[in-house]
Structure formats: structure tokens, C-alpha cells
Amino acid sequence: MAGLYAHPNYYEIAFDFRDVAAEVDFFETCIDRFGERSHRASSVLEIACGPSPYLLEFDARGYEYAGLDNSSEMISHSIEKAREHDIEATFLRRDMADFSLPRRVDFAFCALSSLYLGSNDALLSHLDSVADSLTPGSLYCIDGSIDFCGGTSSESEWESTRGDTTVRFGIDREPVNPAEQLVRQTITTRVETPDGTRRFREAHTIKTFAPQEFRMIAEDSEFEHVGWFDSFDLSKPVEECEPGTLHRPVTVLRRK
């Protein structure tokens, strides 16, 4: 049975909780503070864009938007969203581990713990692809995905309603290979509409990246590590946060 990533409309309901404008404010503050570019950033790439939740906000602020995802349903949904809002954007159905863009962009980001990579080699290849897609001095921000908690199991569940559709979303992560740092992530979704109940389930095995391991790999590629900040807030560097209190740590890298 296809999982939630094949159902962009339900995905959008489940992930409705974000303050996208505030997150884009954070990205722009990072670009101003840490970017080392000769011109104003005017184009962005969202990696694992899903239904492109940031498209409208970046477009309203004058950026050209490109989205990359390996799900044909998510890409079709994003193309339709851009068309509905009369936005010229680029969408690419690609694997994040190895891709190239037709034109370089001035900012890249990956939201909601979406680094789906299976090994350190895949991470290196991903970072090389992102570096080749970015103008020098530009930033790459990664929301989540770094294992600050150290390979522990986790579970969360929530419910969100839009109109007469309620989506109950659950995600749990279980270590399956401690030596390889592999975790099995299982996503379960229950959708209730007046026509009945549907259930989806999907599981992915992904590699976790410990913070210093990630930093070493990133610095072995074309990036410098600028810092990591919790909850889209530059006043909360992860180094100063209480262990166990992190919510959504964002890693900021700069293309050399």
C-alpha cells in the first residue's frame, strides 16, 4: 500500500502546524548574517520538497523557487500548486543522493528531517550535489536530520483537521543496526473523511548522522560548518541548549 508521501493532500493536512513565514524569516536572517555572496540571494532550492510548503512564501518575497523530490505524486502536486498560483518554478524528480540542477541557486534547504540517505558515502555525494548547485558563499540549511539524541528510539503522533478531513499521523524510529547507525522509520497515517477511513503505512531504513560525524563529512566536502540553532532561532545555539530539550535544530552550512 502506498504511503503518505504518495498522498500530498493528506500530507499537507498532517504538516499544517508550521509557521512557514517565521521559518523563511530565519533563513533570510541566516543569509544576511552568514552568507558571503556578492549579490542578493534571489533563488532557492528545496531538497525533498514534498508538496512545496515554502513555495508561496519564497515567491512572495521575490525568489525563484526550485523543488526536488523523488516522489512523482509530490512533484505533480507541486507543479499543480505553482500553476494555480501562476508561479514560474522548477520541479525535479530526482534522488537527493546524486543530482544536478540546470542553474545554480543562491540558497538551499531541507526541511523536516528529510535527509533520506543510507550511508556516509551517500551523504558525501549529496553534499557534492548541493555544493555544485549553489553559488559560492551561499548557505545550505538542514532542519533536523542530525542525531543529537544519540541513536535512541522515538515515537510521536498527532492529529490535524482541515474541513471534514482528519489526518492522524504517527512516526516511530527504531535503531536496527547500531554499528552502521541505521534506523527504521515507520510512518503510519489514518485519514478520516465522510466517505470512510483510509490507512497508510510506509517504512524507510535510513542512516543517522551524529553531529561531529556530520560536521567532519560536511567539512570534507565544499562546505564550512557555520553552526546549529534550535527552533529556527539564532539566539539558541545547540551548544547552549539543555540536553534533551531540542525541538527542531537547524544546521547551517556555507558553500566555500
Ligand SMILES: C[S@@+](CC[C@H](N)C(=O)[O-])C[C@H]1O[C@@H](n2cnc3c(N)ncnc32)[C@H](O)[C@@H]1O
Ligand atoms: C517529510 S517530507 C518533507 C517535505 C517538505 N520538505 C516539507 O517540509 O513538508 C519528506 C520528503 O522526502 C522525499 N524523499 C524521500 N526520499 C527521498 C530521496 N532519496 N530523494 C529525494 N526526495 C526524497 C519524500 O518523497 C517526501 O516528499
